Amino acid sequence: MTNTGMRAGMVPIGRRLRAYFAPVDRETGKATPFDPAKHGVFLLDAPPTPWIDLGWIENFARRSGTLVEPLRAGTRGAVSGQYRGELEALVEFDFREWGKVQMALSGGSEHMNVLAADPNADAQASGGSALPAVGVLPGSSAVELVVGAGAVGSFSKGDLVAVDVDYQQQSGYVGSAIAGAYVSDPVNVKHDIDFVRRVTFSVGRVAETTSTSLLLAQPLPAGAPVLGAAVQRVVAFVDREGGAFFQEWSALFVLEAESGGRVCFYYPRLTPCGQKASDDQRETISEISAPIHSIALHATFRALAVKDENDSALALYYRSYFPAATASVY
Amino acid sequence: MQFAKDSFYVAMRERLASLNPGRTIERNGSTRPAIIVAENELPNTGARFSDTFYVEFGEARPVKTGFVPPLMSMECFFWYQTHGDGESCIDRGRKLGQLDLELLNMCHPSYAAKRNFLQSPSVDLGSGIFWSGPVLEGAKERDRLDGGGRKIERWARLILYFYAEVSA
Numbered sequence: 103m104t105n106t107g108m109r110a111g112m113v114p115i116g117r118r119l120r121a122y123f124a125p126v127d128r129e130t131g132k133a134t135p136f137d138p139a140k141h142g143v144f145l146l147d148a149p150p151t152p153w154i155d156l157g158w159i160e161n162f163a164r165r166s167g168t169l170v171e172p173l174r175a176g177t178r179g180a181v182s183g184q185y186r187g188e189l190e191a192l193v194e195f196d197f198r199e200w201g202k203v204q205m206a207l208s209g210g211s212e213h214m215n216v217l218a219a220d221p222n223a224d225a226q227a228s229g230g231s232a233l234p235a236v237g238v239l240p241g242s243s244a245v246e247l248v249v250g251a252g253a254v255g256s257f258s259k260g261d262l263v264a265v266d267v268d269y270q271q272q273s274g275y276v277g278s279a280i281a282g283a284y285v286s287d288p289v290n291v292k293h294d295i296d297f298v299r300r301v302t303f304s305v306g307r308v309a310e311t312t313s314t315s316l317l318l319a320q321p322l323p324a325g326a327p328v329l330g331a332a333v334q335r336v337v338a339f340v341d342r343e344g345g346a347f348f349q350e351w352s353a354l355f356v357l358e359a360e361s362g363g364r365v366c367f368y369y370p371r372l373t374p375c376g377q378k379a380s381d382d383q384r385e386t387i388s389e390i391s392a393p394i395h396s397i398a399l400h401a402t403f404r405a406l407a408v409k410d411e412n413d414s415a416l417a418l419y420y421r422s423y424f425p426a427a428t429a430s431v432y
Numbered sequence: 433m434q435f436a437k438d439s440f441y442v443a444m445r446e447r448l449a450s451l452n453p454g455r456t457i458e459r460n461g462s463t464r465p466a467i468i469v470a471e472n473e474l475p476n477t478g479a480r481f482s483d484t485f486y487v488e489f490g491e492a493r494p495v496k497t498g499f500v501p502p503l504m505s506m507e508c509f510f511w512y513q514t515h516g517d518g519e520s521c522i523d524r525g526r527k528l529g530q531l532d533l534e535l536l537n538m539c540h541p542s543y544a545a546k547r548n549f550l551q552s553p554s555v556d557l558g559s560g561i562f563w564s565g566p567v568l569e570g571a572k573e574r575d576r577l578d579g580g581g582r583k584i585e586r587w588a589r590l591i592l593y594f595y596a597e598v599s600a
Contacts, residue, residue: 111559111595113499115560115562115593237513358541359560360542360543360560361543361559361560361595362545362558362560373460425543426555426558426559426560427558428556428558429558429559
């Protein structure tokens with residue numbers, strides 16, 4: 103029997119896409135792998151480490167800019183074959199949820215944690231001189247910061263905090279586990295001892311305090327604090343148009359399959375780009391019921407190439423499909 | 433269609449049992465989650481329970497051409513009532529709110545596997561069922577009860593989608 107229509111189980115049906123991002127090692131350029139065999143069928147609320155759940159996204163659009171050119175031969179210039187020229191792929195969407203990582207990816211450049219400032223400090227658009235940091239003691243983890251009985255009183259339930267090492271006047275990428283900026287000259291950052299904590303992705307919210315510790319509502323994205331880390335209160339997040347740094351992350355987008363089957367889009371290396379496939383909007387306004395609107399973070403990315411170790415081919419992204427149970431294979 | 437209705441009911445029942453294990457009814461000598469498919473009840477069943485979800489199914493129609501088997505949509509209604517815990521029924525609105533919240537949570541995530549429950553253990557039929565977000569209609573106060581209190585009731589509705597069990 104031949105079916106002329108679309109067969110049940112072979113039509114991915116969903117209403118939402120979920121975005122997960124994981125850091126790229128900026129020193130080595132190594133992406134976070136997504137192996138469909140190992141990681142493909144994870145629960146959407148519990149992505150495999152180190153993928154960070156960035157929530158539901160909308161207006162997802164993938165575009166291929168890869169050139170496929172004809173190969174002509176003979177006096178008539180007949181096409182005898184074709185070849186792939188320049189590889190390029192863009193992807194854009196709206197983050198429905200705002201957060202540290204979502205803002206950084208939407209903004210594309212350095213993303214600042216506005217540290218709680220000395221009231222007498224000069225006003226700065228990305229935050230002035232900060233109140234002193236509190237050292238994080240051994241025994242801390244990604245969800246518990248041990249600061250000692252004396253220092254714990256400096257924090258309250260509900261506080262946002264940034265946790266990372268003091269800036270050591272080095273040049274290069276800064277930020278533990280996840281690069282938050284690139285410092286070309288310590289003079290540029292005014293030798294600020296707090297600079298790493300200004301840009302670190304190691305942020306969290308204090309859910310509870312104990313006699314000696316801060317218990318966090320979510321694990322620190324960068325994992326357990328490294329030796330020598332310190333913690334400071336954060337009052338807001340800031341990004342800006344400008345800067346020299348480019349965010350670079352591995353990305354995974356999963357279609358929440360409601361009719362069975364799962365579709366995943368994996369980009370090993372994705373970096374925000376100014377080239378908008380649609381227009382120049384930075385935020386997307388979505389009407390709920392006039393005059394009430396929601397504001398989404400618009401993000402546009404260019405895919406960077408990686409070498410597929412199985413056949414040494416260059417690739418920009420991977421699309422994987424996990425057929426529904428009992429679905430026809432073709 | 434029956435598999436879709438059964439699968440939807442079982443998904444709602446299991447989720448309700450997980451969300452609020454205490455929301456149960458006594459029926460035919462057994463205790464079970466307080467959710468009932470009205471069309472599966474005896475015709476001479478008396479007054480409806482309070483604090484219990486009743487499920488009814490409405491119109492079904494194909495929503496997309498070209499699918500084999502056809503993708504169908506079906507209206508699905510929830511009805512529930514409460515008179516609260518106190519003698520004065522003054523908490524009936526809050527109790528209704530609890531039922532509303534449970535319904536919203538039962539409906540999330542908005543999909544489930546379609547299974548054949550005529551066999552034991554049930555068999556995965558391969559395609560899923562999924563549904564729209566529930567719309568809660570206005571709550572309605574019922575006539576004054578003998579004890580002087582009032583009941584309050586609500587209808588909620590959603591659209592259930594599924595592949596019809598027909599041969600290609």
